[in-house]
Amino acid sequence: MMAELFGRYEQVKASSFAMLFDQDLCIGCRACQVACKRWNDREPLYETTAPPELLKKRELAKGDIGYAGSPITSFTNPQNLEAHTWLIMKFDEFGEGDTLSWLFTRISCMHCVEAPCVYGCPTTALWKYPEGPVVVRTDLCIGCRNCIETCPFDVPRINEELGVVEKCTLCADRIANKPIAVGNFMGDTYNPSFEIKNIHPYNPHNLLEPACVETCPTDALKWGPRDEIVRMAQEKAKKIGGFTYGIEEVGGTNVIYVLKRPPEELGLPRVYKERISTKTERLISQMNAIGLFGLFMGATMGVIRWIGERKNKILGGKGGK
Amino acid sequence: MALLGFSWDIPVLVEEVFFGLAAGLFIIAALLSLRGQANNTMIIRFGYIGAAVLSILGLVILVAELGRPERAAYAINNLLILGTSVMSRTVPVLLAFTVLSVIVLLFWTMPSKAVKVRRVFEVVGLASAFPAGMQAGILLMAASKRPLWNTPILPYLYLFTGILAAIGLYGIVLSRTRTSYEKNLSLLSSMTYYSVFLIIVSALATVVHLVAVEVPEAVLTLFANPFPLAAPTFLIGYILVGLVFPAAHAYLAYAAKEPLSRNIMLRFYISLIIGAVALRASFLYAGQLYFR
Numbered sequence: 001m002m003a004e005l006f007g008r009y010e011q012v013k014a015s016s017f018a019m020l021f022d023q024d025l026c027i028g029c030r031a032c033q034v035a036c037k038r039w040n041d042r043e044p045l046y047e048t049t050a051p052p053e054l055l056k057k058r059e060l061a062k063g064d065i066g067y068a069g070s071p072i073t074s075f076t077n078p079q080n081l082e083a084h085t086w087l088i089m090k091f092d093e094f095g096e097g098d099t100l101s102w103l104f105t106r107i108s109c110m111h112c113v114e115a116p117c118v119y120g121c122p123t124t125a126l127w128k129y130p131e132g133p134v135v136v137r138t139d140l141c142i143g144c145r146n147c148i149e150t151c152p153f154d155v156p157r158i159n160e161e162l163g164v165v166e167k168c169t170l171c172a173d174r175i176a177n178k179p180i181a182v183g184n185f186m187g188d189t190y191n192p193s194f195e196i197k198n199i200h201p202y203n204p205h206n207l208l209e210p211a212c213v214e215t216c217p218t219d220a221l222k223w224g225p226r227d228e229i230v231r232m233a234q235e236k237a238k239k240i241g242g243f244t245y246g247i248e249e250v251g252g253t254n255v256i257y258v259l260k261r262p263p264e265e266l267g268l269p270r271v272y273k274e275r276i277s278t279k280t281e282r283l284i285s286q287m288n289a290i291g292l293f294g295l296f297m298g299a300t301m302g303v304i305r306w307i308g309e310r311k312n313k314i315l316g317g318k319g320g321k
Numbered sequence: 322m323a324l325l326g327f328s329w330d331i332p333v334l335v336e337e338v339f340f341g342l343a344a345g346l347f348i349i350a351a352l353l354s355l356r357g358q359a360n361n362t363m364i365i366r367f368g369y370i371g372a373a374v375l376s377i378l379g380l381v382i383l384v385a386e387l388g389r390p391e392r393a394a395y396a397i398n399n400l401l402i403l404g405t406s407v408m409s410r411t412v413p414v415l416l417a418f419t420v421l422s423v424i425v426l427l428f429w430t431m432p433s434k435a436v437k438v439r440r441v442f443e444v445v446g447l448a449s450a451f452p453a454g455m456q457a458g459i460l461l462m463a464a465s466k467r468p469l470w471n472t473p474i475l476p477y478l479y480l481f482t483g484i485l486a487a488i489g490l491y492g493i494v495l496s497r498t499r500t501s502y503e504k505n506l507s508l509l510s511s512m513t514y515y516s517v518f519l520i521i522v523s524a525l526a527t528v529v530h531l532v533a534v535e536v537p538e539a540v541l542t543l544f545a546n547p548f549p550l551a552a553p554t555f556l557i558g559y560i561l562v563g564l565v566f567p568a569a570h571a572y573l574a575y576a577a578k579e580p581l582s583r584n585i586m587l588r589f590y591i592s593l594i595i596g597a598v599a600l601r602a603s604f605l606y607a608g609q610l611y612f613r
Contacts, residue, residue: 006403116465116466118405119405119406120405120406120407120408120463120464120465121399121406122395122396122397122398122399122400122406122408122409122412123392123395123396123398123399123409124398124399124402124403125395140392140395140398141388141389141392142387142388142389142390142392142393142395142396143387143388143389144387144388144396144408145328145329145388146406146408146460146464148328149328149329149464149466149467149609150463150464150465150466151466152465152466152612154466154612158328158388160388162388162389163387163388163389164388164389165388269612272465276465277405279465279471280405280407280463280465283462283463283471283472283473284407284459284463284473286473287459287462287473287476287477289473290473290474290477291477294477
């Protein structure tokens with residue numbers, strides 16, 4: 001049963017859904033940020049646990065602009081992902097001739113096809129669904145923070161209050177479960193609520209899109225089958241002379257970017273291309289090989305020493321002759 | 322428990338040091354016991370007590386530093402369902418080592434009883450002590466976000482320095498009084514011989530590890546990043562105090578062709594422990610200061 005609900009690499013790569021972020025169309029309205037907070041019932045801003053001065057020092061010490069953290073004068077708001085902020089739009093200014101231009105970059109979970117956080121999570125709290133989302137099942141999370149140390153995109157954040165990790169779910173409750181249809185408005189301005197009219201059976205044609213995709217006014221965010229999204233991303237990147245991000249990173253992701261500038265210039269991490277299983281098992285095999293070699297060398301030296309000692313003993317027994 | 326603002330912080334460092342030291346103490350005690358060193362009963366017992374206490378404390382810290390300690394048992398889930406998580410794979414190793422170190426210690430309350438059974442547990446415990454000593458390194462090696470940790474050498478570096486720190490602790494206990502020092506001179510000389518060998522291997526492993534790191538900028542954070550004292554801890558604590566000082570002492574001993582004074586040897590042993598702690602601290606923090 002569990003195996004059926006888990007998205008294996010080949011299965012996800014072949015038949016999952018994906019999101020396309022087209023930087024060329026993004027106007028930086030941050031409607032996606034608001035939609036994310038509203039759908040997922042997130043607090044406006046969760047206090048960061050580390051003192052801001054410390055975070056600043058870490059940014060400076062690193063020698064470059066942080067992945068999600070821009071200088072304090074940036075229009076990026078909130079400044080970084082945290083337990084209650086699963087999506088931010090990063091604002092960057094670039095000089096083009098005599099003018100300055102804005103570029104807006106989506107910073108959120110990339111929902112890797114084979115996610116390092118899922119691969120490394122000791123409790124299976126992080127889970128990859130066949131439709132594409134990587135979700136934290138917070139009732140299983142022990143707060144070991146292994147996912148924070150393995151995510152190559154620096155996405156998961158600890159919620160110190162609950163002792164668990166939280167991050168974007170790709171609106172798994174909208175896309176992977178039976179979607180709800182809301183009916184009449186029943187509340188008032190201060191307590192809004194809707195009548196739930198119907199719960200549709202799950203099928204690929206009545207899926208709700210993630211909240212951020214649905215709310216995007218310029219279609220900078222798109223939703224569809226992954227192979228189709230990959231094709232669209234490649235075509236668009238070719239058309240504008242831009243770059244793609246997420247097609248090859250960590251063996252592929254379920255969120256794919258079309259960027260107008262190289263990912264490094266936008267502060268996106270340079271991520272390895274191989275799958276996490278390949279990378280981890282390669283390291284473990286190498287470690288085992290080194291251990292076996294060391295064992296062999298140790299045994300050889302032990303045998304040589306034993307032979308030497310035995311020879312000395314025999315010679316000693318014969319009066320050293 | 323993010324005391325310095327890092328996701329893996331001081332409690333993780335303490336756990337790394339405790340398990341490294343516990344594994345080292347167990348390995349040396351087991352080797353002395355299995356080689357039938359009957360006159361070293363006191364020191365073997367000390368080693369087993371140290372291993373049991375430190376591994377239990379390590380486990381307690383490991384659980385206490387979780388965001389949800391009451392769910393610690395879930396850490397085995399991945400091994401049972403997917404079998405992919407390196408952290409999940411190391412859980413049985415640490416548990417087995419802790420249980421075995423306690424069992425062996427119980428046998429050593431009466432060393433002359435059930436010697437054959439005790440030896441079986443000592444051999445199994447010895448086999449579990451090596452992965453337990455490497456556990457922290459294995460965990461860091463698998464953390465794919467941090468290039469500074471991603472080499473297969475790191476677990477061995479942690480194992481070797483753990484054993485060196487254990488030698489340091491044994492040395493301090495054996496040299497605690499002048500009488501004890503003179504009485505155990507033969508064992509101390511033997512341990513010094515092996516520690517010199519291990520220092521050379523550790524130094525080589527350090528070089529190989531730093532060369533094997535795929536991203537040179539990550540190594541720079543170890544060499545040049547003063548916050549939170551990652552570079553000074555590595556350069557002064559590990560390289561200078563942990564490797565160069567003991568190597569210099571060993572050379573002095575070799576050149577003098579006679580055992581060194583108790584005071585010099587005490588410094589030698591203390592520097593081995595400082596070196597192991599400094600290596601773990603500098604790698605833990607410098608590793609978290611850089612990602613691509």
